[in-house]
Amino acid sequence: DGxxxxxxxxxxxxxxxxxxxxxxxxxxxxxxxxxxQDPGQGxxxxxxxxxxxxxxKGDIAEGYSVSREKKESFPLTxxxxxxxxxxxxxxxxQQGTNAYEQYFGPGTRLTVT
Amino acid sequence: AQxxxxxxxxxxVSEGTPVLLRCNYSSSYSPSLFxxxxxxxKGLQLLLKYTSAATLVKGINGFEAxxxxxxxxxxxxxxxAHMSDAAEYFCAxxxxxxxxxxxxxxTRLKVLA
Numbered sequence: 001d002g003x004x005x006x007x008x009x010x011x012x013x014x015x016x017x018x019x020x021x022x023x024x025x026x027x028x029x030x031x032x033x034x035x036x037q038d039p040g041q042g043x044x045x046x047x048x049x050x051x052x053x054x055x056x057k058g059d060i061a062e063g064y065s066v067s068r069e070k071k072e073s074f075p076l077t078x079x080x081x082x083x084x085x086x087x088x089x090x091x092x093x094q095q096g097t098n099a100y101e102q103y104f105g106p107g108t109r110l111t112v113t
Numbered sequence: 114a115q116x117x118x119x120x121x122x123x124x125x126v127s128e129g130t131p132v133l134l135r136c137n138y139s140s141s142y143s144p145s146l147f148x149x150x151x152x153x154x155k156g157l158q159l160l161l162k163y164t165s166a167a168t169l170v171k172g173i174n175g176f177e178a179x180x181x182x183x184x185x186x187x188x189x190x191x192x193x194a195h196m197s198d199a200a201e202y203f204c205a206x207x208x209x210x211x212x213x214x215x216x217x218x219x220t221r222l223k224v225l226a
Contacts, residue, residue, distance in 0.1 A: 031212050042218040050212050090156055099145050099164040104156035
Protein backbone atom coordinates (compact mmCIF):
# COMPACT_ATOMS: atom_id res chain seq x y z
CA ASP A 1 0.00 0.00 0.00
CA GLY A 2 1.18 3.52 -0.76
CA UNK A 3 1.35 5.96 2.08
CA UNK A 4 3.32 7.82 4.69
CA UNK A 5 4.74 6.26 7.80
CA UNK A 6 5.89 8.05 10.90
CA UNK A 7 7.72 6.46 13.76
CA UNK A 8 7.47 6.12 16.61
CA UNK A 9 3.83 6.82 17.46
CA UNK A 10 4.78 8.06 20.96
CA UNK A 11 8.15 9.44 22.01
CA UNK A 12 9.37 10.52 25.40
CA UNK A 13 12.54 12.51 26.03
CA UNK A 14 14.22 14.40 28.78
CA UNK A 15 14.68 18.12 28.46
CA UNK A 16 17.98 19.03 26.83
CA UNK A 17 18.11 16.01 24.53
CA UNK A 18 17.83 16.17 20.77
CA UNK A 19 15.33 13.78 19.22
CA UNK A 20 14.73 12.75 15.61
CA UNK A 21 11.30 11.92 14.22
CA UNK A 22 11.10 9.68 11.20
CA UNK A 23 8.93 10.23 8.10
CA UNK A 24 8.96 7.95 5.08
CA UNK A 25 6.73 7.99 1.98
CA UNK A 26 6.39 5.59 -0.93
CA UNK A 27 4.05 7.78 -2.99
CA UNK A 28 6.87 9.12 -5.16
CA UNK A 29 5.95 12.66 -4.15
CA UNK A 30 8.46 15.42 -4.60
CA UNK A 31 7.32 17.64 -1.74
CA UNK A 32 7.32 16.79 1.94
CA UNK A 33 6.28 18.77 5.01
CA UNK A 34 6.50 18.84 8.78
CA UNK A 35 3.75 20.40 10.88
CA UNK A 36 3.34 20.91 14.55
CA GLN A 37 -0.11 20.65 16.09
CA ASP A 38 -1.08 22.13 19.44
CA PRO A 39 -4.63 22.26 20.84
CA GLY A 40 -6.60 25.19 19.45
CA GLN A 41 -3.81 26.30 17.10
CA GLY A 42 -4.36 24.13 14.08
CA UNK A 43 -1.35 23.07 12.04
CA UNK A 44 1.76 25.19 11.92
CA UNK A 45 4.41 24.59 9.27
CA UNK A 46 7.90 23.84 10.55
CA UNK A 47 9.84 22.97 7.38
CA UNK A 48 9.07 21.83 3.89
CA UNK A 49 11.04 20.39 1.02
CA UNK A 50 10.14 20.64 -2.64
CA UNK A 51 12.93 18.42 -3.89
CA UNK A 52 15.79 16.27 -2.66
CA UNK A 53 18.66 18.19 -1.05
CA UNK A 54 16.58 21.33 -0.71
CA UNK A 55 14.28 22.56 2.06
CA UNK A 56 12.77 25.80 3.32
CA LYS A 57 11.85 27.11 6.73
CA GLY A 58 8.20 27.35 7.57
CA ASP A 59 6.56 29.60 10.12
CA ILE A 60 8.05 28.06 13.26
CA ALA A 61 11.45 26.61 12.25
CA GLU A 62 13.40 27.80 15.28
CA GLY A 63 14.69 24.88 17.32
CA TYR A 64 14.15 22.35 14.55
CA SER A 65 16.29 20.95 11.76
CA VAL A 66 15.63 18.68 8.78
CA SER A 67 17.42 16.87 5.99
CA ARG A 68 16.26 15.55 2.62
CA GLU A 69 18.91 13.19 1.32
CA LYS A 70 16.41 10.82 -0.29
CA LYS A 71 13.10 11.45 -1.99
CA GLU A 72 11.35 9.01 0.34
CA SER A 73 12.63 10.36 3.63
CA PHE A 74 12.33 13.66 5.51
CA PRO A 75 13.44 13.31 9.14
CA LEU A 76 12.85 16.08 11.66
CA THR A 77 15.20 16.75 14.56
CA UNK A 78 13.82 18.57 17.56
CA UNK A 79 16.79 20.20 19.20
CA UNK A 80 17.32 21.30 22.78
CA UNK A 81 16.89 24.87 21.54
CA UNK A 82 13.18 24.31 20.99
CA UNK A 83 11.59 25.81 24.09
CA UNK A 84 8.28 23.98 24.04
CA UNK A 85 8.81 20.74 22.12
CA UNK A 86 5.91 18.75 23.57
CA UNK A 87 3.38 18.50 20.74
CA UNK A 88 1.85 16.30 18.06
CA UNK A 89 4.00 16.26 14.91
CA UNK A 90 2.58 15.49 11.50
CA UNK A 91 4.45 14.71 8.31
CA UNK A 92 2.84 15.14 4.89
CA UNK A 93 3.71 14.80 1.23
CA GLN A 94 2.34 16.32 -1.95
CA GLN A 95 2.73 15.49 -5.61
CA GLY A 96 3.03 19.02 -7.00
CA THR A 97 1.91 22.55 -6.35
CA ASN A 98 -1.36 24.03 -5.19
CA ALA A 99 -3.94 21.87 -6.94
CA TYR A 100 -2.71 18.73 -5.26
CA GLU A 101 -3.79 17.54 -1.86
CA GLN A 102 -1.41 16.71 0.92
CA TYR A 103 -1.23 13.19 2.27
CA PHE A 104 -0.59 12.88 5.98
CA GLY A 105 1.12 10.34 8.16
CA PRO A 106 -0.40 9.12 11.44
CA GLY A 107 1.68 11.52 13.54
CA THR A 108 4.16 11.29 16.40
CA ARG A 109 3.28 12.55 19.85
CA LEU A 110 6.41 13.88 21.50
CA THR A 111 6.51 14.47 25.24
CA VAL A 112 9.51 16.20 26.78
CA THR A 113 9.85 16.37 30.55
CA ALA B 114 -1.15 36.87 1.08
CA GLN B 115 -3.39 33.98 1.92
CA UNK B 116 -5.36 33.16 5.02
CA UNK B 117 -8.23 31.02 6.13
CA UNK B 118 -10.64 31.52 9.01
CA UNK B 119 -12.79 28.83 10.51
CA UNK B 120 -15.60 30.70 12.15
CA UNK B 121 -16.50 28.17 14.82
CA UNK B 122 -14.09 26.34 17.08
CA UNK B 123 -16.81 23.93 18.28
CA UNK B 124 -20.05 22.79 16.68
CA UNK B 125 -22.59 20.41 18.23
CA VAL B 126 -25.38 18.73 16.29
CA SER B 127 -27.78 15.91 16.97
CA GLU B 128 -27.43 12.70 15.04
CA GLY B 129 -29.49 12.85 11.87
CA THR B 130 -29.50 16.66 11.64
CA PRO B 131 -27.55 18.76 9.11
CA VAL B 132 -23.94 19.78 9.62
CA LEU B 133 -22.54 23.19 8.66
CA LEU B 134 -18.87 24.01 9.26
CA ARG B 135 -17.88 27.46 8.11
CA CYS B 136 -14.69 28.56 6.40
CA ASN B 137 -13.77 31.94 4.92
CA TYR B 138 -10.61 32.47 2.94
CA SER B 139 -8.45 35.27 1.63
CA SER B 140 -6.21 34.81 -1.38
CA SER B 141 -4.47 37.09 -3.85
CA TYR B 142 -4.60 34.37 -6.47
CA SER B 143 -7.14 31.88 -7.66
CA PRO B 144 -7.15 29.55 -4.67
CA SER B 145 -7.30 25.83 -4.21
CA LEU B 146 -9.36 24.98 -1.14
CA PHE B 147 -9.48 21.81 0.91
CA UNK B 148 -11.34 20.27 3.82
CA UNK B 149 -9.64 17.65 5.95
CA UNK B 150 -10.90 15.55 8.85
CA UNK B 151 -8.84 14.39 11.82
CA UNK B 152 -9.91 11.78 14.35
CA UNK B 153 -8.17 11.81 17.74
CA UNK B 154 -4.45 11.09 17.62
CA LYS B 155 -4.58 10.41 13.88
CA GLY B 156 -3.32 12.13 10.77
CA LEU B 157 -5.50 14.26 8.53
CA GLN B 158 -7.62 12.73 5.79
CA LEU B 159 -8.81 14.66 2.76
CA LEU B 160 -12.60 15.08 2.55
CA LEU B 161 -12.78 17.17 -0.60
CA LYS B 162 -11.01 19.84 -2.64
CA TYR B 163 -11.87 22.73 -4.92
CA THR B 164 -9.49 23.58 -7.76
CA SER B 165 -11.42 25.99 -10.03
CA ALA B 166 -13.70 23.43 -11.61
CA ALA B 167 -17.30 22.99 -10.37
CA THR B 168 -18.15 25.27 -7.47
CA LEU B 169 -20.12 22.57 -5.67
CA VAL B 170 -17.69 19.89 -4.62
CA LYS B 171 -18.71 16.47 -3.38
CA GLY B 172 -16.45 14.55 -1.07
CA ILE B 173 -16.31 11.37 0.89
CA ASN B 174 -18.76 10.24 3.57
CA GLY B 175 -21.59 12.42 2.22
CA PHE B 176 -19.84 15.75 2.73
CA GLU B 177 -19.92 18.56 0.23
CA ALA B 178 -18.76 22.16 0.04
CA UNK B 179 -19.64 25.14 -2.12
CA UNK B 180 -17.08 27.66 -3.32
CA UNK B 181 -18.57 31.16 -3.24
CA UNK B 182 -16.15 33.70 -4.61
CA UNK B 183 -18.37 36.69 -3.86
CA UNK B 184 -18.51 35.69 -0.20
CA UNK B 185 -14.95 34.26 -0.07
CA UNK B 186 -16.40 31.21 1.61
CA UNK B 187 -16.03 27.46 1.35
CA UNK B 188 -18.44 26.03 3.91
CA UNK B 189 -18.65 22.28 4.54
CA UNK B 190 -22.06 20.63 4.80
CA UNK B 191 -23.63 17.25 5.30
CA UNK B 192 -27.39 16.60 5.21
CA UNK B 193 -27.47 14.16 8.11
CA ALA B 194 -24.84 13.77 10.82
CA HIS B 195 -23.65 10.37 11.95
CA MET B 196 -21.95 9.55 15.21
CA SER B 197 -18.82 8.63 13.28
CA ASP B 198 -18.58 12.21 11.99
CA ALA B 199 -17.44 13.41 15.40
CA ALA B 200 -13.91 14.68 14.76
CA GLU B 201 -11.93 17.83 14.09
CA TYR B 202 -12.22 19.46 10.69
CA PHE B 203 -9.68 21.69 9.03
CA CYS B 204 -10.09 24.05 6.12
CA ALA B 205 -6.97 24.87 4.08
CA UNK B 206 -6.03 27.16 1.20
CA UNK B 207 -3.21 26.97 -1.28
CA UNK B 208 -2.29 29.48 -3.93
CA UNK B 209 -1.12 29.42 -7.52
CA UNK B 210 2.27 27.82 -7.98
CA UNK B 211 2.99 27.46 -4.30
CA UNK B 212 3.77 24.38 -2.29
CA UNK B 213 2.52 25.90 0.93
CA UNK B 214 -0.85 25.35 2.50
CA UNK B 215 -2.42 27.60 5.10
CA UNK B 216 -4.60 25.70 7.55
CA UNK B 217 -7.40 27.05 9.68
CA UNK B 218 -7.43 26.50 13.43
CA UNK B 219 -9.98 23.71 13.17
CA THR B 220 -13.60 23.07 14.13
CA ARG B 221 -14.38 20.30 16.55
CA LEU B 222 -17.65 18.61 15.63
CA LYS B 223 -19.60 16.88 18.35
CA VAL B 224 -22.52 14.63 17.42
CA LEU B 225 -25.13 14.03 20.07
CA ALA B 226 -27.14 10.83 20.23
